[in-house]
Amino acid sequence: MLATILLLLTVLSPTESYTIAQETKLHTELFTGYQKAIRPGADRSRPLSISVDFLMISLKEFNEEEGRLSVIGAFKFVWTDNRLAWDKNSYGGDLTQTSVLQDTVWVPNVVNLNCFETMKPLGSGSLSLRIYDGGTVAWIPPALIESSCDADVTYYPFDSQTCVIRYYMPGYYQSDVNFSPSRTEADLQQYEQNNLWEITSTSLSTFVNSYYFQELQIELQMQRRSRYYIAGLILPICLMSFLQIMVFILPEESGERVGFSVTVLLAVAVFLTIIQESLPEASEPSVSLLAYKLLVDILVGAMITSTAILGSTIYHKNETDSVPICIKRCVQTCRCKLSCRKASPKVIDVKSAEKPPPDDFRDEAEDDVISWRDVGKVFDKCCLIFFTLCLLINNMVLMAIISLN
Numbered sequence: 001m002l003a004t005i006l007l008l009l010t011v012l013s014p015t016e017s018y019t020i021a022q023e024t025k026l027h028t029e030l031f032t033g034y035q036k037a038i039r040p041g042a043d044r045s046r047p048l049s050i051s052v053d054f055l056m057i058s059l060k061e062f063n064e065e066e067g068r069l070s071v072i073g074a075f076k077f078v079w080t081d082n083r084l085a086w087d088k089n090s091y092g093g094d095l096t097q098t099s100v101l102q103d104t105v106w107v108p109n110v111v112n113l114n115c116f117e118t119m120k121p122l123g124s125g126s127l128s129l130r131i132y133d134g135g136t137v138a139w140i141p142p143a144l145i146e147s148s149c150d151a152d153v154t155y156y157p158f159d160s161q162t163c164v165i166r167y168y169m170p171g172y173y174q175s176d177v178n179f180s181p182s183r184t185e186a187d188l189q190q191y192e193q194n195n196l197w198e199i200t201s202t203s204l205s206t207f208v209n210s211y212y213f214q215e216l217q218i219e220l221q222m223q224r225r226s227r228y229y230i231a232g233l234i235l236p237i238c239l240m241s242f243l244q245i246m247v248f249i250l251p252e253e254s255g256e257r258v259g260f261s262v263t264v265l266l267a268v269a270v271f272l273t274i275i276q277e278s279l280p281e282a283s284e285p286s287v288s289l290l291a292y293k294l295l296v297d298i299l300v301g302a303m304i305t306s307t308a309i310l311g312s313t314i315y316h317k318n319e320t321d322s323v324p325i326c327i328k329r330c331v332q333t334c335r336c337k338l339s340c341r342k343a344s345p346k347v348i349d350v351k352s353a354e355k356p357p358p359d360d361f362r363d364e365a366e367d368d369v370i371s372w373r374d375v376g377k378v379f380d381k382c383c384l385i386f387f388t389l390c391l392l393i394n395n396m397v398l399m400a401i402i403s404l405n
Contacts, residue, residue: 017092017094018092018093018094019092022091023095025091026086026095026098027100029086030084030086031105034083034105036105036106037106038106039106039172039176039177040079040080040081040082040083040106040137041082047174047175047176048079048176048177048178049079049178049180050077050079050108050177050179050180051077051078051079051180052076052179052180052181052204052216053075053076053181053183053187054073054074054075054076054187055073055074055075055076055140055187055190056071056072056073056186056187056191056199056202057072057073057074057190057192058071058072058191058192058194059071059197059220060072062149062161062222064151064153066116067149067151068116068148069116069146069148069165069220070144070145070146071144071147071220072142072143073142073143073145074140074142075122075141076138076140076182077108077110077138077139077141078136078137078182079108079136079137080134080136080137081105081135081137084131084135084137087133088133097130097131097132098131099128100129100131101125101126101129102124102126102127102128102129102139102141103125105129105131105137107123107129107139108139108169109121109169109170110122110168111167111169111170112145112146112147113168114147115146115147116146116147117146122141122143122167123139123141127141145165147163147165149163149164152286153286154286154287154288154289155401155402156224156290157226157229157230157234157290158224160200160221160223161197161222161224162219162220162221162222163220164217164218164219165217165218165219166215166217167215167216167217168214168216169214172213173212173213174208174212174213177214179206179214180206181204181205184203184205185201185202185203185204186202186203186204186218195225196224196225197222197224198223198224198225199220199221200221200222200223202218202219203218203219204216204217204218205219236271237271237272237293237294237297240267241297241301241391241395243264244261244264244268244300244301244305245388245391247260247304247308248308248311248380248381248383248387249384252311252376257308257311257312258308258309261304261305261308261309262305264301265302268297268298272294289398293395293398296394297391300387300390300394303387304383304387307383310379311376311380311383314375314376314379315372315376318372319371319372321372323371323372327375330378331374331375332370334378334382
């Protein structure tokens with residue numbers, strides 16, 4: 001019974017807490033004579049140590065053509081200002097922290113050194129920061145960062161980019177203020193994934209430049225998500241390129257070979273014109289390998305159309321015109337190489353010696369008579385093999401270079 005009464009008295013008894021008058025008194029006493037233009041630090045021979053952290057919220061945009069990187073995040077600066085310390089027992093006993101506007105106290109004037117357009121310091125006068133009774137100040141200014149970052153599109157669309165965001169404090173050297181990152185990488189706990197770029201790694205470090213200013217550097221390494229480009233860019237290009245060589249399989253009797261070749265070439269040209277708009281325009285440090293591949297595809301397509309027209313001309317040559325000896329030899333050589341793969345040893349029965357020679361012997365005898373149509377057929381086979389190899393090598397070289405990267 002006694003224990004119950006003591007528990008009720010403990011719960012119902014009023015707890016001591018600070019009042020608004022005590023917090024107002026604290027602000028009045030702290031900022032009377034406070035000079036926010038003077039950096040904190042009782043010992044002026046030692047630099048003010050500022051702990052830094054970066055919380056990354058999202059990668060808003062990375063424009064390769066303009067070289068603009070847009071990041072949404074927040075910095076966290078923590079330092080000690082001995083002028084803002086107080087004894088909590090003088091203010092109700094539990095007044096251990098309070099909030100003030102940014103313009104009220106000294107804050108590090110940090111600006112983006114490689115900003116894309118306007119250079120302005122972090123934070124705003126309407127933002128608040130937190131002060132603790134020991135003099136510790138915690139300032140977390142949000143920021144929409146727009147920095148310049150030159151893109152390397154050599155391996156587009158399988159490229160990766162590295163961008164560095166640089167901040168520094170004008171008017172303060174490392175002997176005055178020393179930034180000390182609390183961790184070696186950015187905080188990604190609240191990060192929202194980007195649908196085009198994947199953040200592979202981050203780093204947070206400091207660096208003293210040639211002008212003896214200490215820079216705070218945020219490095220972002222990004223990998224492009226390439227599934228869309230494979231399905232909407234790479235595969236259609238390869239399929240349309242290989243569609244062009246089908247002209248050598250199309251029979252000449254159809255009369256559509258030249259029309260088919262020209263139509264496919266125009267379709268490839270129109271398609272490449274459309275996708276050229278999606279390619280980043282950059283000449284330094286290197287042009288995209290995909291741009292060279294597209295150029296080779298156009299050249300091969302033009303050669304295929306030219307050879308299709310030449311082959312059609314060969315087919316329609318007058319049969320009374322004799323075939324030059326050099327061309328005959330080339331045709332016989334090609335026929336021999338193609339037929340040797342299919343040939344197999346044959347055993348001739350002695351009893352059938354009196355029978356008429358087999359068709360194979362008659363064909364060999366007829367091989368000496370080569371017409372322009374025979375030349376056209378061999379020409380089509382050679383062109384089919386040659387341009388197939390060209391397209392395969394073109395695509396395989398590109399994939400090999402990208403895979404080695």
